[in-house]
Amino acid sequence: MIHQGRSGMTIRLSIARASSLSLLAGTLTLTPSAHAEEWPMFGRDHTNRHFSPLTVIDRGNVAKLRPAWIFQTGITGYFQAEPVVVDGVMYLSTTQNHVAALEAKTGRVMWTYTHKARTEKIFGPPSNRGVAVSGGKVFEATMDGRVLALDAKTGKVLWDHEAVRPEEGESETASDLAGTLGAGAIQGSSRLGFKMPPLVADGLVIVGVAGAGYGLHVEDEKGGLDGGAVVGIEGGYGRRGWLAAYDAATGEERWRWYVTKEDGWEGGFVEKTADGVPLNRDIAAEKAAAPRQREAWKVGGGSLWMTPAYDADLGLIYVGTGNPAPQNFGLSRPGDNLYTMSLVALDVKTGTLRWYYQQVPHDEWGYDVASPPFLLDYATPQGPVKAVAEASKTGWLYVHDRATGTLLGKSAPLTTQKNLYAPPTETGTVVSPGPLGAISWHPVAFDPTTSMAYAQVRHGATTYTVRTVPASNSRPQIRFTETSEAKGEPSFSTLTAVDLAKGGAIKWSVKAGSRLSGGTLATAGGLVFSGEEDGHLDAHDSANGEMLWRFQCGAGIGGPPITYSLEGRQYVAVAAGGASFTKGSGFGTGDALVVFALPD
Structure with missing residues (x-):
């Protein structure tokens, strides 16, 4: 295969192509590489820092980076997975939950697993964000709830646990409502499934469901979903989100923690966030509605989007929770909606809640706490504190005491905040950021040697409009909140460096050529790698943001890049398959994992 690099040089690639993951390759013997510098789990280790100490590729030579090999899955689209590299083998999940084991040096296919879903009715696009590898096993959580x-x-399948019944979902389908709402094509309803890469800790496989707080997504004029409306229907749309732990040896469930609190989920009807920002709530109206909505917690939402961080010394895992249900419509779920929109700390052995910090009580804007938390040592006047950081859709990066949850600090705003927490109205309320961010599920890289965090930040505004469909002979009145991209407001992405040694000050911010997605990778070579929706993988100088290298991968970058080393040669790998936002955008989707290295 011939590919034109940035410099115009013709590059001949070594390609490992899987003509289809529907065929199982022959069993091969794995040859461990004692000199491999691995990427053994999501985030590289339990800190979730997405940082590598490798230095072979650095500021001085990154411009020479070229493709070393490419693996094509044969299945186009929604390729968001972060690869895992253990003992010289790369393990990769694809769209539709297929899995491949590849020789990490050459891309040679060692085996493939073809997933056979029990139902076509899944939550959202059929994407998967990665596997976990531990103790000679590869663990995956699937979109059809296994x-x-x-x-x-x-x-070979060692065990297969059904965590969600295939029929579990809404009784009223999206197609039933499309005509009623005056909408075009509508995707999805609340249906539980898994997106996150599992966490393996203390002999347990820990994973949480997505889809609990899902609204109905209406296609925009380009045929995409991210730019279209999100319809949050008044009433019972939603499910009760949960995180569960399974025995790594047998697959038996050991504990389950539910996001929505059965007793007292209303909280204190607070008027401000915990960090003092007014919420503009109509507390009187909520309290008046509360007697009619005492069981709203049963469908209260709270999806879990990304892999927890883990502190083995404290025995705690840290995970963010999603929006309450119904999405963007608050009167049918009065109160603070505990423990949605929170960073929570759970006991790894039992799932018992140790502390929580709710970023947005009674959310009506889709501000899921979605980005994976990361662990750090945080400087305070009293000395360094073991801390956990969480990037938010609202535009701040929060830092908490790892043991107690106490807020130690938050960054400067990473994006323009306009009418923050202004409620939806019938005339339409313009709010910035909208439900796509500042920072959504994408990982934030953190360099522990400099205390710098590197985030992909989306800048833009959303219009939230309350609409009413009058009652008819066959259906009662329906009220819902519709979201749409705010017209006339700027929309762009930046790669932004946040100095957590200096109170969260912004050190530099570089505007991207297209929307950023998938997350960042930082290395000790002084580099930050970041993918764009137009297919470019970029390498920036971590000190000042200067772009040092970029490569067109052929499809939108929708997953986090990683790096690893074999026999002294460092590689960088990233999935290029696009995502839901690329449909109709002109950039298209793909099926390639592209792996780079310096020339021999």
């Missing part, structure tokens, strides 16, 4: 273990040497 948690399974594969033999790392052969791909």
Whole structure:
């Protein structure tokens, strides 16, 4: 295969192509590489920092980076997975939950697993964000609600646990409502499934469901979903989100923690966020509605989007929770809606809640706490504190005491905040940021040697409009909140560096050529890698943001880049398959994992 690099040089690639993941390759013996510098789990380790100490690729030579090999899955689209590299083998999940084991040096296919879903009715696009590898097993959580273990040497299924029943979902389908709402094509309803890469800790496989707070997504004029309306229907749309732990040896469930609190989920009907920002709530109206909505917690939402961080010394895991249901419509769920929109700390052995910090009580804007938390040592006047940081859709990066949850600090705003927490109205309320960010599910890289965090930040505004469909002979009145991109407001992305050693000050911010997605990778070579929706993978100088290299991967970057080393040669890998936002954008989707290295 011939590919034109940035410099115009013709590059001949070594390609490992899987003509289809529907065929199982022959079983091969894995040869461990004692000199491999691995990427053994999501985030590289339990801190979730997405930072590598490798220095072979650095500021001085990154411009020479070229493709080393490409793996094509044969299935186009929604390729968001972060690869895992263990003992010289790369493990990769694809759209539709297929899995491949590849020789990390060459891309040679060692085995593939073809997932057979029990139902076509899944939550959202059929994307998967990665696997976990531990103890000779590959663990995956699937969109059709299963948690399974594969033999790392052969791909053979060792156990397959049904965590969500295939019929579990809304009784009223999206197609039933499309005509009623005057909408075009509508995707999805509340249906539980898994997107996050599992966390393996203390002999447990820990994973949480997505889809609990899902609204109905209406396609925009380009045929995409991210730019279209999100319809949050008044009433019972939603499910009760949960995080569960499964025995890594057998797949048996050991504990389950529910996001929505059964007793007292209303909280204190607070008028401000915990960090003092007014919420503009109509507390009187909420309290008046409360007697009619005492069981709203049963469908209260709270999806779990990304992998928890883990502190083995404290025995705690840290995970963010999603929006309450119904999405963007608050009167049918009065109160603070505990523990949605929160960073929570749970006991790894039992799932018992140790502390929580609710970023947005009674959310009506879709501000899920979605980005994976990361662990750090945070400087305070009294000395360094073991801390956990969480990037938010509202535009701040919060830092908490890891043991107690106490807020130690928050960054400067990473984006323009306009009418923050202004409620939706019938005339339409313009709010910035909207439900896509500042920072959504994408990982934030953190360099512990400099205390710098590197985030992909989306800048833009959303219009929230309350609409009413009058009652008819066959249906009662329907009220819903519709979201749409605010017209006339700027919309762009930046790669932004936040100095957590200096109170969260912004050190530099560089505007991207297209929307940023997938997350960032920082290395000790002084580099930050970041993918764009137009297909470019970029390398920036971590000190000042200067772009030092970029490569067109052929499809939108929708997953986090990683790096690893074999026999002294450093590689950078990223999935290029696009995502839901690329449909109709002109950039298209793809099926390639692209792996780069310096020339031999």
